[in-house]
Amino acid sequence: MNAAIALILGLIVVFIGYRFYARYIDRSVMRAQADKMTPARMYMDGVDFVPTGRNVLFGYQFKSIAGAAPVIGAIMAAQWGWLPAMLWLFAGVLFIGWVHDYTSAMISVRSEGLTFGGLSYRLISPRARGILLSFIYFYLLLVVSAFGAVVAKAVVSTGEAVVGLVVLTLAGVLAGQMIYRWKRDIVLTSAVTVVIAVGGVVAGNFLPASTFLGAFAGKIWVWAAFAFLFSYLGATLPIWQFAQPVNYVSFYIIFLGLIGGMVGAFVGHPKFTLPAFTQPVIAIGPIWPMLFVTLACGAISGWHSLVSSSGTARQLERETDARPVAAGSMFAEMMLGLLALVAASVAFAGLPQFGAAMQAGGAGGVFASGLSKLLGYLGLPARVGATFAAVLIIILAITVMQLVLRFMRLATAELVGERMPAMRNVQLATLVACLLGMVLTLSGWWQYLWVLFGGANQLMASLALLVVSIWLVSQRRKATFTFIPMLFMFVTTIGALCYTSYNLLSKVSMSVAGGGELTVGAAIGNALMGVIAIFLVIAALFLAYDGSRALIRLRTSPPTEEASAPA
Secondary structure (H helix, E strand, O other), rough: OOOOHHHHHHHHHHHHHHHHHHHHHHHHHHOOOOOOOOEEEEEEEOOOOOEEEHHHHHHHHHHHHOHHHHHHHHHHHHHHHHHHHHHHHHHHHHHHHHHHHHHHHHHHHHOOOOOOOHHHHHHOOHHHHHHHHHHHHHHHHHHHHHHHHHHHHHHHHOOOOOHHHHHHHHHHHHHHHHHHHHHOOHHHHHHHHHOOOHHHHHOOOOOHHHHHOOOHHHHHHHHHHHHHHHHHHHOOOOOOOHHHHHHHHHHHHHHHHHHHHHHHHHHOOOOOOOOOOOOOOOOOHHHHHHHHHHHHOOOOOOOHHHHHHHHHHOOEOOHHHHHHHHHHHHHHHHHHHHHHHHHHHHHHOHHOOOOOOHHHHHHHHHHHHHHHHHHOOOOOOHHHHHHHHHHHHHHHHHHHHHHHHHHHHHHHHHHHHHOOOOHHHHHHHHHHHHHHHHHHHHOHHHHHOOOHHHHHHHHHHHHHHHHHHHHHHHHOOOOOHHHHHHHHHHHHHHHHHHHHHHHHHHHHHHHOOOOOOOOOOHHHHHHHHHHHHHHHHHHHHHHHHEEEEHHHHHHHOOOOOOOOOOO
16 A cells, blocks of 8 residues: 555545535534524633634644544554554544534534533433443543653653643743734734744754753653643633643644645655554454554544533534534544554554564654654654654643543532532642542553553443434434444444453453463552453443433433533
8 A cells, every 4th residue: 555545545535524424414414503602602701611713623623632542543553454444544534433523512512511411411311420420530530641641751752842842832822812812813823823833843852851950851750740730721721821722733733743744645655564454463452342442533532522512512603613623623633543554554664663663662652753754755854753753742642631631620520519519619620630640640550541541432432422312312303323323332342341351350360370470560450450341331331221211212202402501
């Protein structure tokens, strides 16, 4: 396979999906209206509800959903061969991914900004709300602790990225002031802040972190603390002051990397060196169900439903902006995942070298090597290309962390706010989430939790599609386009969690019997994660049962109103 041909195929999928399928659903099923009042305008508070133009909101949405996962997931999926990964990217985004993101935003907009916790309470049952919110909190804790470790390790290994990250953050804060306080033109704002951000990334090549911090630049705990402080600010400050503009400016850095990599592929048109398929023993489990939970972002990811409902839905200025913002961002993320897959497939001489690179530097190191090679076709020095790729990985992870803490704060208020009013406090709820995440990051226990990420993430996606399907039925709308993907993702996720639990508990059993090599700590971690996986399956089955009862009830009752109080 030629890298340029692979990217052209991806662009064809984007055109067909966005131009035809997404437009049909937007106009004929959801019936988006440009003049209908949105929660952002109805409840504008300058903190969570902020009417935002679709150009800025697209940048926010794309950068919010595009964490490190589309890069890491696509490269890990290459271990099954490039063809299964590519086919899942194309089919996933076309039939499930954009549908999931777009409808998650739209049903929240039509319900006055309700989160999935509030929607599950209204549409399904109080028990469903409690289970879903508890699961969401656990899932978000898993993400923030893992991404904290990703950022810390990436900065330690590439100190040249620090100056670029700090300058980009300041440029984002400046963008917020220029847009909302000084009322400057969006084109001028974008040009000024992006130039500043790119200048920071370039300057970082000559000013590594050790220049300012000496020996502290190599300490994991220093950069973990930095990542959580950054995220705390993003979670507690008004969204227009920090999270939204920082993500908006970050979008352009990611966009430059995406376009640069694609142009490099078209100029150099390198051939894939990885095989289309690998032997089953080489990969990390059977293709089904494990490929479909390993490669999530870019195809479908449950994280996106939280961004779309708890964040973007509260910022949409018009309903008709949902398609370009939510659906458009998902298609763009697929191209990012495809670029990562292409980069991994052309970077090395063959599968053995790819495997060695995965062992040495992980998926992030593989991406840095691959993107550096693609940018090299444009004349960019290898060192600068590698630094730029490292900056991309850090930006992808850290800008998601701030939103994770924001959503953990919202989930805390919904879950325990009535019994513990103090937890409705923005600062306290965020601080608790921050401390829990840091403990898991610095203790290393995030590594045990991470084995559940794929299953937990896609379980969130299937549950979001379940809530969307129930809402559509309640409004007497077509629900087949969400119900069938929901069934596929639900069965796949249950299968993946069961497979993961079996593997974890089998390793523990072998170690106890004397035939394994797990340490005591690893055995405890594996056993705990195996049990948690079982509990996730049980919780999912309870939600499926309550959801099926709600579907039956709503099919025989009058349509419900599209409004409710915001959560």
